[in-house]
Amino acid sequence: MKGTVGQLGEFGLIREMTSRLTATEAVRLGPGDDAAVVAAPDGRVVATTDVLIEGRHFRRDWSTAYDVGRKAAAQNLADVAAMGAVPTVLLLGLVVPADLPAAWACELMDGLRDECQVAGAAVAGGDVVRGDTITVAVTALGDLRDRAPVTRAGARPGDVVAVTGWLGWSAAGHAVLSRGFRSPRAFVEAHRRPEPPYHAGPAAADLGATSMIDVSDGLVADLGHVAAASGVRIDLHSADIDVPSQMTEIGQAVGVDPLQWVLTGGEDHAIVATFPADTKLPARWRVIGHVHAAAAGQVTVDGAPWDKAGGWDHFGDQ
Numbered sequence: 001m002k003g004t005v006g007q008l009g010e011f012g013l014i015r016e017m018t019s020r021l022t023a024t025e026a027v028r029l030g031p032g033d034d035a036a037v038v039a040a041p042d043g044r045v046v047a048t049t050d051v052l053i054e055g056r057h058f059r060r061d062w063s064t065a066y067d068v069g070r071k072a073a074a075q076n077l078a079d080v081a082a083m084g085a086v087p088t089v090l091l092l093g094l095v096v097p098a099d100l101p102a103a104w105a106c107e108l109m110d111g112l113r114d115e116c117q118v119a120g121a122a123v124a125g126g127d128v129v130r131g132d133t134i135t136v137a138v139t140a141l142g143d144l145r146d147r148a149p150v151t152r153a154g155a156r157p158g159d160v161v162a163v164t165g166w167l168g169w170s171a172a173g174h175a176v177l178s179r180g181f182r183s184p185r186a187f188v189e190a191h192r193r194p195e196p197p198y199h200a201g202p203a204a205a206d207l208g209a210t211s212m213i214d215v216s217d218g219l220v221a222d223l224g225h226v227a228a229a230s231g232v233r234i235d236l237h238s239a240d241i242d243v244p245s246q247m248t249e250i251g252q253a254v255g256v257d258p259l260q261w262v263l264t265g266g267e268d269h270a271i272v273a274t275f276p277a278d279t280k281l282p283a284r285w286r287v288i289g290h291v292h293a294a295a296a297g298q299v300t301v302d303g304a305p306w307d308k309a310g311g312w313d314h315f316g317d318q
């Protein structure tokens with residue numbers, strides 16, 4: 001694809017971007033009309049939205065447009081999965097400057113399309129406008145398929161806390177990239193393209209999860225939302241939280257305690273859930289803590305309050 005977004009024009013760009021999409025069962029109509037028509041067999045629709053901004057969520061010298069598309073889709077699809085729902089469609093609100101290569105917008109769409117395919121969803125529509133800062137605003141919808149939604153508010157004293165997916169890999173990749181390196185590749189790739197365990201969301205609901213959340217800001221911060229909403233204390237057992245040896249090596253190289261990445265690094269979109277203690281959990285779930293009644297609203301690590309930042313806060317001092 002040659003030329004810029006400005007040369008292609010709004011409708012030329014929309015034509016190019018939407019021509020890359022594939023249809024699914026859930027998208028009955030769209031993109032191309034005033035709105036898409038989306039099948040909602042369950043009758044209840046899970047809806048969520050998240051925004052990515054250039055410079056704050058991604059850098060064009062760190063990530064390709066395709067990577068940004070994969071990540072923008074992943075962070076929204078993971079929210080749908082963390083309710084116990086199956087993602088159905090995505091809508092893309094895109095703000096771009098006129099001098100952006102049109103190929104960047106098209107490759108972004110390729111990334112969104114491919115990540116949707118991993119989760120069984122599809123892009124159903126969107127909007128494109130001109131603006132100074134590249135902004136990728138995605139909305140995702142999902143289908144509960146007769147499941148009760150698994151909220152942040154259902155954790156009960158005596159439950160176990162279990163996680164599936166990656167923890168701290170994106171943060172370690174970010175630390176490497178921030179220092180001007182491009183390797184170790186596995187961590188840099190994890191930062192560019194998170195791999196949320198989408199099917200674990202509905203599977204957890206079927207296993208009887210009492211609460212669930214995806215880890216976008218950091219394990220301690222996100223479990224803090226569960227602790228607050230459920231009126232419980234969540235205690236994490238550091239000995240049960242795996243720190244890969246390669247992460248320890250990077251930590252030594254850059255002077256960071258790798259447990260910090262695992263406990264407070266966001267953007268991997270692992271899924272963490274609480275289950276009644278007698279639940280038979282498949283091997284993919286690692287039990288990393290327990291739920292307690294006393295000191296409601298708190299997250300503790302090995303019984304002690306976590307006194308550092310629990311994760312990313314857009315208005316914190318990052």
Ligand SMILES: Nc1ncnc2c1ncn2[C@@H]1O[C@H](COP(=O)(O)OP(=O)(O)OP(=O)(O)O)[C@@H](O)[C@H]1O
Nearest residue numbers: 048049050051075076079213214215216217266312
């Ligand atoms: N501007 C807003 N208007 C209305 N509701 C909002 C707004 N921002 C956040 N919320 C709501 O607040 C809750 C928490 O939002 P938050 O963005 O922290 O969750 P998340 O999307 O799971 O996490 P992350 O954005 O880190 O991926 C969600 O239910 C969200 O819909």
Ligand SMILES: Cc1ncc(C[n+]2csc(CCOP(=O)(O)O)c2C)c(N)n1
Nearest residue numbers: 050055056057058059216217266267312
């Ligand atoms: C260039 C650049 N600088 C810093 C970061 C780190 N970062 C940005 S947002 C966020 C939390 C999740 O965001 P949200 O809460 O908006 O979903 C994190 C860990 C990055 N990805 N890229």
Ligand SMILES: [Mg+2]
Nearest residue numbers: 049050051216
């Ligand atoms: Mg959000």
Ligand SMILES: [Mg+2]
Nearest residue numbers: 079213214216
């Ligand atoms: Mg979330």
Ligand SMILES: [Mg+2]
Nearest residue numbers: 216217312314
């Ligand atoms: Mg956040």
